[in-house]
Every structure is written in structure tokens, then in C-alpha cells.
Amino acid sequence: MVFVTVGVRVPPSAPPPQMPSKKNILLINPWIYDFTAYDFWMKPLGLLYVASLLKQYSNLSVHFIDCLDRYHPLLPKKSKTKNDGRGSITKEESKKPEVLMDIPRKFSRYGLPLDVFRDEIRRTPLPDAVFLSCTMTYWYPGVQAVIEEIRRTWGRIPVLLGGIYPTLIPDHAASQSGADVIIRGPAEQFFPEVLKRILGDAAAPISEKPSTELPQPAFELLRSKEVLPLITSRGCPFRCSFCAGPLLYPGFNQRPLGSVADELEKDLRIHGAKHIAFYDDALLINKENHFFPLLDEIVRRGLNLSFHTPNGLHVREIDVPTAGMMKKAGFQSLFLSQESFDSGVLAGACSKVEPADLDEALNHLDKAGYIRSEVNVYLLVGLPGIHASVVKEDIRRVRKLGARPRLAYFSPVPGTVEWRKLVEKGIFAEDTDPLLHNKLAFAYIWGDITPEEFESLTVL
Ligand code: SF4
Structure with a gap:
């Protein structure tokens, strides 16, 4: 604390x-x-x-x-x-x-x-x-x-x-x-x-012995409860060079499934939710013991909700059972964190994914009944050292596979490996105004991609 x-x-x-x-x-x-x-x-x-x-x-x-x-x-x-x-x-x-x-x-x-x-x-x-x-x-x-x-x-x-x-x-x-x-x-x-x-x-x-579990979020305070967030775990076992996650929560903990399912049931039956957005950073890690039983429970309890994954799913974890069970439980919008296909970029920045992983994951999703053109794939833009030509190639590759590329803009987060590199290079000072962390600043103020290149990427 x-x-x-x-x-x-x-x-x-x-x-x-x-x-x-x-x-x-x-x-x-x-x-x-x-x-x-x-x-x-x-x-x-x-x-x-x-x-x-x-x-x-x-x-x-x-x-x-x-x-x-x-x-x-x-x-x-x-x-x-x-x-x-x-x-x-x-x-x-x-x-x-x-x-x-x-x-x-x-x-x-x-x-x-x-x-x-x-x-x-x-x-x-x-x-x-x-x-x-x-x-x-x-x-x-x-x-x-x-x-x-x-x-x-x-x-x-x-x-x-x-x-x-x-x-x-x-x-x-x-x-x-x-x-x-x-x-x-x-x-x-x-x-x-x-x-x-x-x-x-x-x-x-109110109680002498406060519960060790966090109570359910006070969603009753929201005016509209049609869309509610859900977090089933905290932290992430990976250490990507650009990510703030491990700085915010260094460990990795998954909530007991009973309490997650009870929360979902309340979201649906008391709050009248229709959409649930998962805020987990690593939803599919340890899936046999966490995600799969949760999906089974969602089906067993008849929780008729549409699920969304804006934080991105680990591509490598999407296999036949994962794809099939997600479809059955009501996962509607899928966002996959491929980040890049460039093995040099991946080796330096994140070990969670490899260039060939996406092709395989999309095949599994096809078989489960997902429409490829509706599957979103995050691609990282703005990371120092990734030039526009690499991103263009990444976008082409996602399109060729039939999925939908989604640009994820790099923001230099203090404390990360990428931040330290920028400080060592003299691009940022420790006390640089945080406004310059803005996710568009790399393209216009300090990054390796020119404004013209950036504009051309966003209309690709
Ligand atoms: S896998 Fe995702 S959440 Fe985990 S460290 Fe990498 S970017 Fe962050």
C-alpha cells in the first residue's frame, strides 16, 4: 500500500x-x-x-x-x-x-x-x-x-x-x-x-472482518447498465517492453469462478446488462482451470449475454476448444493481440506471440463459426524502431488472412523498458510533460514514423 x-x-x-x-x-x-x-x-x-x-x-x-x-x-x-x-x-x-x-x-x-x-x-x-x-x-x-x-x-x-x-x-x-x-x-x-x-x-x-474478496462493483451507480465491465484476473505473466500492466500489478491472480459467475448473473438478472466487456489482460492464461470452467458455467446458468474482449486475447491460446467454447458462450467481438509479424520486433518487444500464430487461430475460429472479416487484430504502431514499412506489411498480412486490422498506438509509459530506452536516447526526460505520452504524439512530435507515413497508414 x-x-x-x-x-x-x-x-x-x-x-x-x-x-x-x-x-x-x-x-x-x-x-x-x-x-x-x-x-x-x-x-x-x-x-x-x-x-x-x-x-x-x-x-x-x-x-x-x-x-x-x-x-x-x-x-x-x-x-x-x-x-x-x-x-x-x-x-x-x-x-x-x-x-x-x-x-x-x-x-x-x-x-x-x-x-x-x-x-x-x-x-x-x-x-x-x-x-x-x-x-x-x-x-x-x-x-x-x-x-x-x-x-x-x-x-x-x-x-x-x-x-x-x-x-x-x-x-x-x-x-x-x-x-x-x-x-x-x-x-x-x-x-x-x-x-x-x-x-x-x-x-x-459494517463487518468486523472485511471480506478478503473484493465486493462486486457498485454498478447500480451507473445510469445505463446495458454494457458492464468484468475483470476475472489481475496482472499478466508476460513482460512486454511497452506495457504498463506489470508495473500496475506485478503478480498474476485469477478470481474464484463462483464469484465471477455470480457477478455475471447479477449483471444480467438485476442490472439488465446485455453486453459484458472483459477487462482482463490475460484472460486465456491457465484457461483449463479458469476460462473454460467459467464458459461452462455461463452456459449452464443460461447467461444470455454478448461478450467482448477489448483488451485483446493471446493469439497463441486460441485453439479448437477455446474457439468453440467462446462461440457457444456468446463471445461476440474478438480482438486478438498479434502486435506485429516481424520476428525482430516480436523478439525485442513481446514473447507472447509468433508470426505464424494468427493463421492458426483464425482457422480455429472459422471452424467454430466466427466470420473472419469480423475478427479484429491489433497491430502495434509507433513503437520506436518499427518503421512505417513494417506496419504496412503487417496490415497487408492481416488483410490477406481475411481479418480486420486494428492499429494500436504506442504510448510511452513511464517505467517500461521502452520508456527507459527513450530517456536514454534523450527523447524524453524523466519529468517530460505527460501530455507527450499521448498516443498520437509519436507520429507528429518524436517518433520514427513521419506524419505523412502515419496518415497513409490510417487510411490503408
Ligand atoms: S501480454 Fe499483454 S498484458 Fe501482458 S505484458 Fe504483454 S501487452 Fe501487457
């Missing part, structure tokens, strides 16, 4: 009253400031786990504002949603930060319009603490903007920030985000201590 208190902004806890009054805790999923953003089955799962942990404490009342709520009734325009649950996010053009001026695209704030957000804030009771989370390191302006609004409305109430951004670059988060407490790592580890520090004895766990 690591948490950092910034300065002395958190008020000391008051002496415990006889009957502690109810404390209001507000959770906010912040705006995204970026060139592009799309609801790719994107839900604030970490924050919803925090909400479920908070609900295990007496005397806490939990409130939630989702800046990326695509179903808010006061949105100026209804956002478009595809049949599979993905869809566009409302945006308003915003001033482009100076360091991104060379990227010839419009910069926007994605999510609720400012007046709608302010209205949400006005309708929320004065919070005793606010929790925020932030995923990408280069999305910190959304956190800053939300905290500014909080300060403008309520003054100096404790603001806690967790998620991937503060876990990866806590010093930046501590000095730039405006939050009072920076949380690094999984939320459940810091909970008792940080809550006591912020709220004093007002936050007492």
Missing part, C-alpha cells in the same frame, strides 16, 4: 462524536481532454470498486458523477450507440496545450458539458471527501479541471486521486493534479487507513 498526502491540506480528524453523523463521499469519473476519445466499452471500473468498498462502511453515503455518461438526459445531443454497445462521447473543442501544437488535430474536452457538470455538482450534498480516478497519464488535464470545479464550489475539501496515472507518475500527480491525497496501487489495500485519516471514526466497517 502506498499513499502520499500532499502538503497539509487534509484537515486533522475531529474527535469522534458519540453518534457520528452521516458522511457524504463523492466519486467522480473525470472528463477526458484529448484529440480522440470513444466509448470502447469504457467504464470506470476502479471507481465502482471503490464505491462498493465504501458501501461496506457504516455512516457513509456514496454519490457518483460520471463525466463520461453518454446517457445523461441533459446532453445537447443523444450520443450514437452501436448494436454492440460502443458509442461516441459528447465533446466540446478546447484550447490545445502548447506542447501538442504540432499535432494538426482538434483538441477537445470529452464528456458532460460544463453547465451540466456544474448542475450535477450543485445537486450533490456537500461532500466530506471526493475520490477521482484517472487512467491515461496524458489525461491529467481532466482531473485538474474537475478539481478546479470542486474547489470553486466547495473550497478545500479532501480530494483523493487513484488509478493508473497517479500509480505510474505519483510525483507529477502530487504536484500538478490539485488532489490532496495520491493513491498508488490497488484501492482495497489503502482503504481502512486512508478512510480513518480523512474521516476519523465516522467510517467504521
Whole structure:
């Protein structure tokens, strides 16, 4: 557990009253400031786990504002949603930060319009603490903007920030985000201590012995529950040179299957979910003991849901039984993480896949009844040393196999092998503005692919 208190902004806890009054805790999923953003089955799962942990404490009342709520009734325009649950996010053009001026695209704030957000804030009771989370390191302006609004409305109430951004670059988060407490790592580890520090004895766990399993995420806080996320494991046994996964969770743990199946059952029968997006990094690892029994259970319980795999599946793991069982259980959109066919690139960056793996996996998927042209294949673009010609060849190869290439843009994540290489080369400094981690920056500011080459790849 690591948490950092910034300065002395958190008020000391008051002496415990006889009957502690109810404390209001507000959770906010912040705006995204970026060139592009799309609801790719994107839900604030970490924050919803925090909400479920908070609900295990007496005397806490939990409130939630989702800046990326695509179903808010006061949105100026209804956002478009595809049949599979993905869809566009409302945006308003915003001033482009100076360091991104060379990227010839419009910069926007994605999510609720400012007046709608302010209205949400006005309708929320004065919070005793606010929790925020932030995923990408280069999305910190959304956190800053939300905290500014909080300060403008309520003054100096404790603001806690967790998620991937503060876990990866806590010093930046501590000095730039405006939050009072920076949380690094999984939320459940810091909970008792940080809550006591912020709220004093007002936050007492309902049970003397809190469960060692995380409670189910508080999906009831979402306005639309048609698409829900699911994570059945944490971590990944591989160590790809560009990936933040092992930095965020160094081990690899799979949840007990009973609790996963119970969660799915609740998603369907209580929340009315139709689509489930798996957020696992390594869903198919140890599949005989984890994924297969889960699929059997989904079929046995008659859980009629459509499943999606936006984080990418390990191509090598897709064999005859995997393909057949996924089809039977209702896996609809498949995303396969091939990354590249170049053996030099794969040897240097990731050992999880080999050039011949995709052909074999697609054959198995064909036999299970999947339509090849609907199978998505991630190809990495922007990794230092991978030139446009290599990516073009990768795209051609996926097309030749009849599948659908999907470009996955490289973002230099602090702490990874690729990040260290860029620092050694002098392209990045340790304290480079995280806005330059933006997934489009490699093509226009610092990468091995020229803007013209990049544009030609995106229209291939
Ligand atoms: S296999 Fe995927 S999740 Fe695992 S380290 Fe590589 S890129 Fe990250």
C-alpha cells in the first residue's frame, strides 16, 4: 500500500462524536481532454470498486458523477450507440496545450458539458471527501479541471486521486493534479487507513472482518447498465517492453469462478446488462482451470449475454476448444493481440506471440463459426524502431488472412523498458510533460514514423 498526502491540506480528524453523523463521499469519473476519445466499452471500473468498498462502511453515503455518461438526459445531443454497445462521447473543442501544437488535430474536452457538470455538482450534498480516478497519464488535464470545479464550489475539501496515472507518475500527480491525497496501487489495500485519516471514526466497517474478496462493483451507480465491465484476473505473466500492466500489478491472480459467475448473473438478472466487456489482460492464461470452467458455467446458468474482449486475447491460446467454447458462450467481438509479424520486433518487444500464430487461430475460429472479416487484430504502431514499412506489411498480412486490422498506438509509459530506452536516447526526460505520452504524439512530435507515413497508414 502506498499513499502520499500532499502538503497539509487534509484537515486533522475531529474527535469522534458519540453518534457520528452521516458522511457524504463523492466519486467522480473525470472528463477526458484529448484529440480522440470513444466509448470502447469504457467504464470506470476502479471507481465502482471503490464505491462498493465504501458501501461496506457504516455512516457513509456514496454519490457518483460520471463525466463520461453518454446517457445523461441533459446532453445537447443523444450520443450514437452501436448494436454492440460502443458509442461516441459528447465533446466540446478546447484550447490545445502548447506542447501538442504540432499535432494538426482538434483538441477537445470529452464528456458532460460544463453547465451540466456544474448542475450535477450543485445537486450533490456537500461532500466530506471526493475520490477521482484517472487512467491515461496524458489525461491529467481532466482531473485538474474537475478539481478546479470542486474547489470553486466547495473550497478545500479532501480530494483523493487513484488509478493508473497517479500509480505510474505519483510525483507529477502530487504536484500538478490539485488532489490532496495520491493513491498508488490497488484501492482495497489503502482503504481502512486512508478512510480513518480523512474521516476519523465516522467510517467504521459494517463487518468486523472485511471480506478478503473484493465486493462486486457498485454498478447500480451507473445510469445505463446495458454494457458492464468484468475483470476475472489481475496482472499478466508476460513482460512486454511497452506495457504498463506489470508495473500496475506485478503478480498474476485469477478470481474464484463462483464469484465471477455470480457477478455475471447479477449483471444480467438485476442490472439488465446485455453486453459484458472483459477487462482482463490475460484472460486465456491457465484457461483449463479458469476460462473454460467459467464458459461452462455461463452456459449452464443460461447467461444470455454478448461478450467482448477489448483488451485483446493471446493469439497463441486460441485453439479448437477455446474457439468453440467462446462461440457457444456468446463471445461476440474478438480482438486478438498479434502486435506485429516481424520476428525482430516480436523478439525485442513481446514473447507472447509468433508470426505464424494468427493463421492458426483464425482457422480455429472459422471452424467454430466466427466470420473472419469480423475478427479484429491489433497491430502495434509507433513503437520506436518499427518503421512505417513494417506496419504496412503487417496490415497487408492481416488483410490477406481475411481479418480486420486494428492499429494500436504506442504510448510511452513511464517505467517500461521502452520508456527507459527513450530517456536514454534523450527523447524524453524523466519529468517530460505527460501530455507527450499521448498516443498520437509519436507520429507528429518524436517518433520514427513521419506524419505523412502515419496518415497513409490510417487510411490503408
Ligand atoms: S501480454 Fe499483454 S498484458 Fe501482458 S505484458 Fe504483454 S501487452 Fe501487457
